[in-house]
Amino acid sequence: MTITLYDYTLSGSCYKVRLLLNFLGLSYDRRQMNFYPGRQHKSPEFLEINPLGQLPALQDGDLILRDAQAILCHLANKYDADGHWLPRDERFGDVMMWVMFAGGELMNSSAARLHDALGYKLDVHAARTNAHAAFRVLEDHMTAREIAGRKWIVGDTPTIADIASFPYIALSGEGGIGHEDYPALRNWMRDFRRLDRFHAMPGVPEFV
Ligand SMILES: N[C@@H](CCC(=O)N[C@@H](CS)C(=O)NCC(=O)O)C(=O)O
Incomplete structure (x- = not known):
């Protein structure tokens, strides 16, 4: 399954996702967006991916997600079987x-x-x-x-x-x-x- 991260190097929100992908050892395609000055996150093509016009967004197979927090939850839920990053107990x-x-x-x-x-x-x-x-x-x-x-x-x-x-x-x-x-x-x-x-x-x- 291919994971694609719509990314901007200087974005702290994208950085959250890169951190977890790295901690989990997942390989992914990094789609570098020209956030500034290009405002590519407001382009019609990207608004199809995220109508809010914000980075990050993540595509995992057929699933497209926006919001760094939602993406962290998804990745931990799917790829961190032992619950290290998202414990399933009282925590x-x-x-x-x-x-x-x-x-x-x-x-x-x-x-x-x-x-x-x-x-x-x-x-x-x-x-x-x-x-x-x-x-x-x-x-x-x-x-x-x-x-x-x-x-x-x-x-x-x-x-x-x-x-x-x-x-x-x-x-x-x-x-x-x-x-x-x-x-x-x-x-x-x-x-x-x-x-x-x-x-x-x-x-x-x-x-x-
Ligand atoms: N709720 C989103 C907010 C992300 C966010 O603010 N992204 C910034 C880049 S760091 C952005 O795309 N801003 C463009 C805009 O809001 O118009 C998240 O946590 O991922």
Whole structure:
């Protein structure tokens, strides 16, 4: 079965999907989209794939999916038989809660970055304020997890909750959102970047 990722290298949302594909060791066709300045994600051809005109999108056989979080769930459900990345036990709801948080509140960090990097017209002050509020929620959670001797958002091993949350925290400096006030998030990002098969992107280098 061929997997095709409609991708843009600098997109943190596409990066979520590349991370899981890499962790799972899945090969895939990478359809590089000219997001900027070409706006290929708004072309009639791509709107047939995703009528929202957003990246990423994924085709897996006959199935076409949009939304990074939905794609992570699909890939983990289909290709991660032992449930490492999406546990099917009592951790499931907790993982999904944080995956939704990554696709919701944490996207304020993406908005601030799009404003600063690509000149998107939006209320960047509100985006930064909301991103900091979201970072604080995860910082408090990860501080409690550290005290309990745990490294990951849920359970004892990384899950798609960590994958979905990582990019827009790691890239937030590009939207004027620093990590100074978030020591537990800094520790968590360091551990994430040390994972086997971790995949870098511009702005998020390999751990050295
Ligand atoms: N809910 C989507 C949002 C993805 C998203 O915001 N993608 C950006 C690129 S990083 C995009 O395509 N923006 C174009 C637009 O919204 O018009 C997801 O989480 O995958």
